[in-house]
Amino acid sequence: MKPLVLYNTRTRSKEIFEPIEAGHARVYTCGPTVYAPQHIGNLRSQLLADLLKRALLAQDYRVTHVINITDVGHLTDDADAGEDKMERAAAERGKTAAEIAAQYTEQWLRDRERMGCLAPEVLCKATEHIAEQIALVEALERNGFSYRIDDGIYFDTSKFSRYAEFARLDLEAQLAEGRIGDVPGKRNPADFALWKFAAPDVRRQQEWDSPWGRGFPGWHIECSAMSRRYLGDQFDIHTGGVDHIGVHHTNEIAQSECADGVHPWVRFWLHNEFLNFRGEKMAKSTGNLYVLDDLSDRGIAPLAFRYFSLQAHYRQQQTFTDEAIESAATGYDRLVNHAAELREADGERRADKLEPLRERFWDAVWDDLNAPRALAVTWEAVRSEGLNPAERWALLSEFDAFLGLDLQNATPRSQTTESDPRIDGLLAEREAARARRDFAESDRIRDLLVEEGISIEDTPDGPRWRRG
RNA sequence: GGCGGCGUGGCCAAGUGGUAAGGCAGGGGCCUGCAAAGCCCUGAUCCCCGGUUCGAAUCCGGGCGCCGCCUCCA
Numbered sequence: 001m002k003p004l005v006l007y008n009t010r011t012r013s014k015e016i017f018e019p020i021e022a023g024h025a026r027v028y029t030c031g032p033t034v035y036a037p038q039h040i041g042n043l044r045s046q047l048l049a050d051l052l053k054r055a056l057l058a059q060d061y062r063v064t065h066v067i068n069i070t071d072v073g074h075l076t077d078d079a080d081a082g083e084d085k086m087e088r089a090a091a092e093r094g095k096t097a098a099e100i101a102a103q104y105t106e107q108w109l110r111d112r113e114r115m116g117c118l119a120p121e122v123l124c125k126a127t128e129h130i131a132e133q134i135a136l137v138e139a140l141e142r143n144g145f146s147y148r149i150d151d152g153i154y155f156d157t158s159k160f161s162r163y164a165e166f167a168r169l170d171l172e173a174q175l176a177e178g179r180i181g182d183v184p185g186k187r188n189p190a191d192f193a194l195w196k197f198a199a200p201d202v203r204r205q206q207e208w209d210s211p212w213g214r215g216f217p218g219w220h221i222e223c224s225a226m227s228r229r230y231l232g233d234q235f236d237i238h239t240g241g242v243d244h245i246g247v248h249h250t251n252e253i254a255q256s257e258c259a260d261g262v263h264p265w266v267r268f269w270l271h272n273e274f275l276n277f278r279g280e281k282m283a284k285s286t287g288n289l290y291v292l293d294d295l296s297d298r299g300i301a302p303l304a305f306r307y308f309s310l311q312a313h314y315r316q317q318q319t320f321t322d323e324a325i326e327s328a329a330t331g332y333d334r335l336v337n338h339a340a341e342l343r344e345a346d347g348e349r350r351a352d353k354l355e356p357l358r359e360r361f362w363d364a365v366w367d368d369l370n371a372p373r374a375l376a377v378t379w380e381a382v383r384s385e386g387l388n389p390a391e392r393w394a395l396l397s398e399f400d401a402f403l404g405l406d407l408q409n410a411t412p413r414s415q416t417t418e419s420d421p422r423i424d425g426l427l428a429e430r431e432a433a434r435a436r437r438d439f440a441e442s443d444r445i446r447d448l449l450v451e452e453g454i455s456i457e458d459t460p461d462g463p464r465w466r467r468g
Numbered sequence: 469g470g471c472g473g474c475g476u477g478g479c480c481a482a483g484u485g486g487u488a489a490g491g492c493a494g495g496g497g498c499c500u501g502c503a504a505a506g507c508c509c510u511g512a513u514c515c516c517c518g519g520u521u522c523g524a525a526u527c528c529g530g531g532c533g534c535c536g537c538c539u540c541c542a
Contacts, residue, residue: 033540045542073540085540167538173470174538219540241542246471248541272542273473274535281536311481311491317474317535324480327492334491337505364482372482376490383507439501446503457504464505 004059006052006237007315007368009245009269010166014368017268019236025061026231027052028266029120030223030240030248033070034104035085039289040305040320041275041282043115047306048272048314049239050117051369054402058365065120066230068223069108071101072126072206072216087205097205101127111292114302116404124226126217130208132225133217137194137210139259149185152196153212158188160254162263167246192251193218220251224259233260237268245271272314282320290320300329303405307332310371310403332405338382339396339410345389357381357395365402374402423454427463430456 004017019025029049032038049065056063073086090097105125113119126133137153140146145159157163164171171190183193197215198207207216227235233256240249249269256265274281282289292302308328312318357377364373381387381395400407426445433441446456449465456465 030542032542035540038542042542048542168471169538170470242472243537243541246538274542276535279535281542283541285541307491308480313482315473316481319480321479323478323492327480330493331491334506341506370482372491373489376482379490434501437501443502455504458500458502459505 001059002363002366004055004366005368006268006270008267009271010264010266015268017236019061020234020267023060023062025056025063025237026235027056027063027065027237027239028223028227028231028235029065029067029238030244031067031069031123032104032108033085034101034108035073035089036284037104037291038108038111039282039284039291040295041277041289042284043111043292043305044275044309044314044318045239045241045272046112046115046117047309048270048369050404051314051371051402052237052239052270053118054404055365055369058362058401064122064231065118066122066124066227067120068226069101069105069123069125070222071098071105072222073097084204084206090205098127101125111302114292115306116303116406118404122230124230126222126226127206129222129226129229130217132229133221134195134210136221136225136228136255136259137217140194140255143258143261145254145258146194147187148212149183150197151183151185151193152215152218153194154186154191155194155218155251155254155258156187157190157192157254160258162257163190163250163254166253166269167250169246169250192220192247194221194255220248221255223248223252224255228256228260234262234265234267236266237270238266239270239272242271242273245269270314273317275320276317277320281317295325300325301332304329304332307335307375307405310375310405313368313370313372315368335378335382335405336407336410339393339407342389342393342396343408343410345393347388347390349391349394353387353391354395357384358398361395361399361402371403374399378403423449423465427456427465431463 005014006017007014017025027049030045032042049067053063053065071086073084073088086097086100089100093100095103109123137146140155141153145156146153147156148154163169169190171188174189195210195212195215195218197213198204204216207214227238238249238252253265257263276282277288277290280286280288292305295305296302305325305328308320308325309318311328357380361374361377361381364370364377367373378396378399381392381399384392387395396407426449430442430445433439433445449456454465454467456463
């Protein structure tokens, strides 16, 4: 098998993937912050993680995939005055922070599954790993990378010489523009909180005891702490959105490399680009978004959204428009139809006929998870004149291990799975009319059913109908 | 101010040195009593200018336009 090549943000180049431990790929994905519903733009990062995992599995690696749930509130900005989003959402909705977190975690897990994303081996919540986070801060303290101010325990970025390396930051130049709402006492503008002290006059729902007093963890420490617990001091791949490169991932690296004295902490970093909508990124903060249920309400299946997403490479921004998603839904519908028709085909499967398409498909996958190219080969397989139905199905079912479009369970949209005596009766009448070439009558019956939203297809095996 | 990305047929979008994948929509045809479904055929020289090269959408330089990060953010 050819090697898997991935674009590594750390080196800004494509590299052949090789795990630290032979045969075992350890992957960490930055999951959602569950103070609000996750929209379809957010889901794109799960798609990247899923395609990666499927490619690794296709390469016969054992995969340990860890995803975190951030169920403790981060602040709306860096300053004391910053509100905690989780607490704010709870107050607005008259619920507890835990209830808010549970609600959106559940929605996210459901959406993920509906979109065909494989479940992670470990799903870990920040609030259930406070001890690990405290332990990591203690390690940083021991190693001399932290300092205490009124507001909390902070990481001293000037002590970590590689701090600017990963994101290729120009800290001086950034300084010129200034940071918003900075905290008094910070030694360097880029320094960030490891542990925040609870304000004496405010009672928070989410705060814990620590060696430094009551408070709550900083907003990067959880990923360092939980990945360390489940994947060890060093691991293979870390995924997330491009927005995380400059701050979140930069700070994770600083924490982990300084706490454990390792480098590189993570070998490969994969980042997905954003989904654009109405001329800007889809975002919670502006309300410029759709959630998966919005699409479902419009008759667009979650897997049609997956199909839509597969049409663009994960490292490119993708434009979401109504026309584009509806086009994708149509395309997905047709692909499923083909799969359903081919699924039970018997016949010879000639390896020499299958090989060229198989090779092109997997070459696309191994080339930095190029789903659009893989999808194009899939369509070629569907329509390849040189292949019999059994061969086409052999390819489709194999390819779906990566595509994740659930083609194995494809049901033709025009093959009813229910039976309705009245409709079946009308269809029989129509067939009788057709037999005696009374087309006025047969068309009248069809129009009648069409008005009820039932469409009819005449096939060599007789008529089929479906609703909708 | 720093960093990153993009501009390919009506729409979405691959391709990053050898004369433009795929899907959707449109047009034409086949099939059908008619439809539907399906199948076949059909359209772009790649934002602009200059350069390198035998040859560039693809490399370099300069423009114009657009998106993102630098503050929570996929």
